[in-house]
Amino acid sequence: LWHKQNGNGRFEWRMSEWSLHVPMIRALFHQIAEPERLHRLDLVEVLDWTAEALNRVDRAAFFARFEEEHAVQYFYEPFLEAFDPALRKELGVWYTPPEVVRYMVARVDTVLREELGIADGLADSRVVVLDPCCGTGAYLVEVLRRIRETLARRGDDALLGSDLKRAAIERVFGFELLPAPFVVSHLQLGLLLREADAPLAGEERAGVYLTNALTGWVPPKDPKDQLPIAFPELETERDAAAKVKQQERVLVVIGNPPYNGYSGVAMGEERDLVNAYRRTTRAPAPQGQGLNDLYVRFFRMAERKIVEMTGRGVVCFIANYSWLDGLSFTGMRERYLEVFDRVWIDSLNGDKYRTGKLTPEGAPDPSIFSTEYNREGIQVGTAIATLVRTAPHGETDSIRFRNLWGKGKWQELEETAEQDGVSLYEEITPDVGLGYPFNPRVVGEQYLSWPLLPEVFPTWFAGITTARDNELVATDRERLIQRMERYFDPSLSNEEVRRIAPELMESVGRFAAEPVREYLLRRGFLRDNIVRYCYRPFDVRWLYWEPETKLLDEKRAEYFPHVFQGNLWIEARQRQTKPQFDRGYVVTVLADNFGSGRSSFFPLYLVPPSSPETLFDAPGDTAPRPNLSERAAAYLAELAAEPEHLFHHTIAVLHAPAYREENAGALRQDWPRVPLPQTREALLASAELGRRLAALLNPEVPVPGVT
Structure with missing residues (x-):
């Protein structure tokens, strides 16, 4: 400039x-x-x-x-990475590729024309646009370019510059929290207007404000509640942003919200934003912590502005795609089907965790955020959501969805930016029983009528997390005993133990190494707690199970008593991260969470508590009890079958290729469901297959002919 x-x-x-x-x-x-x-x-x-x-x-x-339009890429990569990498990581700040920006702006322009009946789209002077996380202004610049193109086609060359400047000042707004990109956004907009022969003059400024986009939408009940600001410029900035939030009839909210799960504690208005997504009327209740992610607050802020304040309009965000089918977001999806008339999803995939950044054919599927400076991009998959509210409004029960895969997705976005919103997409009807997933789901006709695994075996336990595998887990029992004996040897100093077993003397998170050792030295080594441990599928080792301290990160004290000779366990997960269902491993010993923190274990039997739970329990009754729900117990009684039959039948079902293929979509969504055979003969036949399979899955059990 x-x-x-x-x-x-x-x-x-x-x-x-x-x-x-x-x-x-x-x-x-x-x-x-x-x-x-x-x-x-x-x-x-x-x-x-x-x-x-x-x-x-x-x-x-x-x-x-x-090339001035590429200056922003240099700002994000490598400048911002070097300038403040911690803040960039905390807020999930990423450079948005120009192909994505152009596509989203073009889609919004088309939707305004075709769905809301605004013939000039973004160029209509009544259309107020907001990017609530504008960064360096990429979306705002592209909106103004689109307006310029429309005005030029309309033949308004004489007034083009002044109309463009008026739009940049009066109806194309941006909010930004970080000062550095805030400055760059003003630089970009200033250069664009200068290029259009309409430079800003005097005290004129573009409508980009330094503010927290998640607060200030409702005037304070008491002006005294508003924090005083020491600098008049800051106060002016706050008041100008508040005017946009509280008074402007925003018709378009567009942008790229932060990606990372937010580590801070939201307060007041920001904390309450997503409460609307924590409730459901038809779908299963939300589970987990996903609603705490920062991008979800931006979705709710945008939805509230368009739906509750303006009454109609468009939300177009690119974001982490976990919300499309995650168990945390059932209320969010249910609400969108209620309050929006049209929903389009462009799934850009590129997910490290679900697909390993591979297409279904096994070809590379990079993140859409991959650049010359950052080849990996971001690790989670992403999707563009276009949500439209019309007036008058009517609920919808279907959405339009498409997948974009591989190295050609950037070009595909460019080529389809001007196409209609029908031919490109598959229309799907989200199923309430699955929590209204916003992506296609393969599920058998009867699957949702079957009970979930916890509805058959109601008690389960999360796997153990050691956080100190190298010291507390070993393939050789005697070596582990020797290591732990040295840890418990009071004649060895902490420094000496640190050289022998460094992880046991490194304080991390909730584990205070030296106080823990000091306590354990007084109590002593529990040799009998060297136990067999299923570290990974087909990988059984030895573990020192410590019952009292945080030597184990998650010891699962409630789990340990139920592990005894003769008991069987099925491993399962409520959420399947991989495209193919691969759960149902069988264990007979204490088990790890299998490295991800998601594996849980369902026992065949439970040991009663040592003391009576109620006045009517017989004291001293320690015989194991079947882990069965009332429904499962009644089912077995009707067929005159045993708990072992149902347990082994479940193992057989979870590993049946037809079951996995026919219900692949649903198996990714929640706990697996278990069909209950109608006859005793069918149940026993399936159970026999499951019994044989359990022996093959358990390396602790010798099987003739199998090494």
Whole structure:
């Protein structure tokens, strides 16, 4: 921007504020460039060196080759990664590829015309646009370019510049929380307007505000509740942002919300945002912590603005695609079917955890955020959601969905940006029994009528998490005993133990290494707690199970008593992360969570508590009891069958290829369901197959002919 205004002059950093049109940015500059502060930080000389380096640049040659639209990519990668990588990681700040930005803006423009009846789309002066997490302004710039193209086609060349500037000032808004991208967004918009022969003058500024987009949408009940601000520029900025939030009839909310699960604690208005997604009327209740992710708050903020404040409009976000089918988001999806009239999903895949970043054919499927500077992109899969509310409004029971895979997805977005919203998509009707997943699901006709695994075997336990595998788990029992005896040897100092077993002396999270060892030295080594341990499927080792302290990260004290000779366990997960269902492993010993924290274990039998649970329990009754629900017990009684029959039948079912193939979509969504045979003969035949299979799955059981 300075170069555009001072083609032949020398750059003086002390005078650079004269190029800044936004009082807020000038205030930031004043705070940073205060002489006493700069001297105290020894930055004056560094800034002088920077200015000298810039003044040695052949600006004519540099700007002849420098593409201004690519400047933002340099800001995110590698500048932001080096400038503040921790903040970038915490907030999930990522550069949005231009193909994605162009596609989303084009889709919104089309939807405004075709669904809301606004002939000029984004160019209509009544259309107010907001990017609530605008970063460096990519979406705002593209919106203004789209407006310029429409005005040019309409023949409004004489007023094009002034109309474009009016849009940038009065109806194309952006919010940003981080000062650095906030400054760059104003730079980008200023350059665009200068290029259109409509430069900002005097106190004119683009409608981008430094603010938290998740708060301030409702005026405070008491003006005294509003925190005082020391600088008038900050107060002006806050008030201008509040006017957009509380008064503007925003018709379009578009952007790329932060990706990472938020580690901070939301307060007040921001905390309450997603409460609307925590309730369901038809779908299963939300489970897990997914609603705490930051991007979900942005979805709710946008939905509330369009649905409850404006009454109609478009939300178009690219985000983590977990919400499309995650168990945490059943209320979110149910609500969207109620409050929006049209839903389009462009699933961009590229997920490390579900698909290993591979297409169904096994070809590379990179993240849409992969760039020259960041080949991996982000690890989670992503999707573009376009949500439309019309007036009058009617609920919908279907959505439109498409998958984009592989290295050609960027080009595919470009090529389909102007196409209609029907021919590209598959229409699907989300199933209430599965929690309204917003992606296709393969499920057998009778599957949802079968009981879930916990509805058959109601008690289960999460697997153990050691967090110190190298020291507490071993393939050799005697070696593990020797290591633990040295840990419990009071003649060895902490430093000596640290050399022998470093993980046991490293304080991490909830584990305070030295206080734990001090306590255990007083109590002593429990040799009998060296037990067999299923570390991974088909990999049984030895574990020192510590019952009292955080030596084990999650010891699962409630799980341990039920592991005894003769008991059987089925491993399962409520959420299947891989495309293919591969659960149902059988164990007879204590088991790990299998590395991901998701595996749980369903026992055939439970040991009663040592003391009576009620006045009517017989004291001293320690015989194992079947782990059966009332429904399962009644079913077995009707067929005159035993708990072992139902347990082995379940093992057989979970490994049946037809069961896995016919219900593949549903098996990814929740606990597996178990069909109950109608006859005793069918149950016993299936149970016999399951009994043989259980022996093959359990390396602790010798099987003739199998090594």
